[in-house]
Amino acid sequence: MRALFFSARRRDQRQHTKHRALQYFPYLRNQGIQPRAIRPVPEPAYQRLVEHGKSGAADKATFYSLFLACRAFAVQRVEQADVVVVQRDLFPFGPPVLERLLARRTVHLVYDTDDATYLRPAFTPNTPFQRLRRFDKVAELVSQARWVSVASEPIAAWARRFSANVSVVPMAVDLAEYDRARRPPRPADPVVLGWAGTTGGLRYLEALAPVLRQLAQRHKIVLRVISGGYARVCLPGVPVDARPWRAESALDDLASFDIGLVPLDDTPFEQAKFPFKLLQYLALGVPSVSARVGVARDVVDQGRNGLLASSPAEWLENLDRLISDVALRRQLANNGRETVRASYTTDCVAPLLLNGLMQAAR
Numbered sequence: 001m002r003a004l005f006f007s008a009r010r011r012d013q014r015q016h017t018k019h020r021a022l023q024y025f026p027y028l029r030n031q032g033i034q035p036r037a038i039r040p041v042p043e044p045a046y047q048r049l050v051e052h053g054k055s056g057a058a059d060k061a062t063f064y065s066l067f068l069a070c071r072a073f074a075v076q077r078v079e080q081a082d083v084v085v086v087q088r089d090l091f092p093f094g095p096p097v098l099e100r101l102l103a104r105r106t107v108h109l110v111y112d113t114d115d116a117t118y119l120r121p122a123f124t125p126n127t128p129f130q131r132l133r134r135f136d137k138v139a140e141l142v143s144q145a146r147w148v149s150v151a152s153e154p155i156a157a158w159a160r161r162f163s164a165n166v167s168v169v170p171m172a173v174d175l176a177e178y179d180r181a182r183r184p185p186r187p188a189d190p191v192v193l194g195w196a197g198t199t200g201g202l203r204y205l206e207a208l209a210p211v212l213r214q215l216a217q218r219h220k221i222v223l224r225v226i227s228g229g230y231a232r233v234c235l236p237g238v239p240v241d242a243r244p245w246r247a248e249s250a251l252d253d254l255a256s257f258d259i260g261l262v263p264l265d266d267t268p269f270e271q272a273k274f275p276f277k278l279l280q281y282l283a284l285g286v287p288s289v290s291a292r293v294g295v296a297r298d299v300v301d302q303g304r305n306g307l308l309a310s311s312p313a314e315w316l317e318n319l320d321r322l323i324s325d326v327a328l329r330r331q332l333a334n335n336g337r338e339t340v341r342a343s344y345t346t347d348c349v350a351p352l353l354l355n356g357l358m359q360a361a362r
Helices: 011-020 022-030 043-051 057-075 097-105 137-144 153-159 175-179 202-206 209-218 247-255 268-272 276-284 312-324 326-343 346-361
Strands: 002-006 034-038 083-087 109-113 147-150 166-168 191-197 221-227 240-243 259-262 288-291 307-309
Touching (some): 022 034, 022 346, 043 057, 057 097, 109 137, 153 166, 153 268, 191 202, 191 247, 209 312, 259 276, 259 312, 307 312, 312 326
Parallel strands (some): 002 034, 002 083, 147 166, 191 221, 288 307
């Protein structure tokens, strides 16, 4: 059986492809499935236009024109596959032309997402390109899919309005990969508070600035930021070590945190989001404080495997405790890893993906 995956377009979204598809490819091959991922554009073009481009209108227009052409070509060839998986979207702009063409070429469709792709996030830039985004297109694609795979129950509840075959397939990690980077909590001077995320997500961290400034006055800390937007980090009064996100060093960078931060806005988009960075912290044994928003409330058992906060005062209290109490950090780290082992490993989740793909292919 041949399974074709239309992968996501940006570098941060390509991690979606890794954790929703690529890490399962060895398992799928062992089960008799031949998986293949199709990138939006060839890698050299992505490097030239996005990674090393000037992010100007000309580079973006060239990138998305090539993106559209490559997608149209690939859609014409999907009949060679027994099941076709669309991750997030086929093309973000304009009417659902490619989606309708795809539905005519094959009925063996799967839609997969780990985000509320049907909602416009508050941090979406107000640029000419972004104003052309069509967040309503995903409903049509979901209604045409034989199986819909989503990372959280809030997304599933939305998808069930359009499809009768929706499954929650949570985010998962390969613990063996994380064990190679993991290190036990220990006394630190300074204590490293860590945040990792996209450029758009920096607004979550900036909302914590008053709390971080107070902590910097009380304790010897440093805030380590891992992000493609590292150069934009500006938190006066807080010692900052900002580094670019790199796939080859990402886990080692996260493992260098003594305490992980997962701030989020309390909006419908974040309420539906699966907090993958929280899962990574748990797998690495990094004790964490997360906003009490959405799925984090299901993953974190307060005081046992992590801490939750709903207000600046609660953020300050929880972080104060963790900075001062190494024993508590060890307890949260050990229990957090067991939480991942019990429910969020690739071994746990892979059979869910396999079953859904087999259903869609029949």
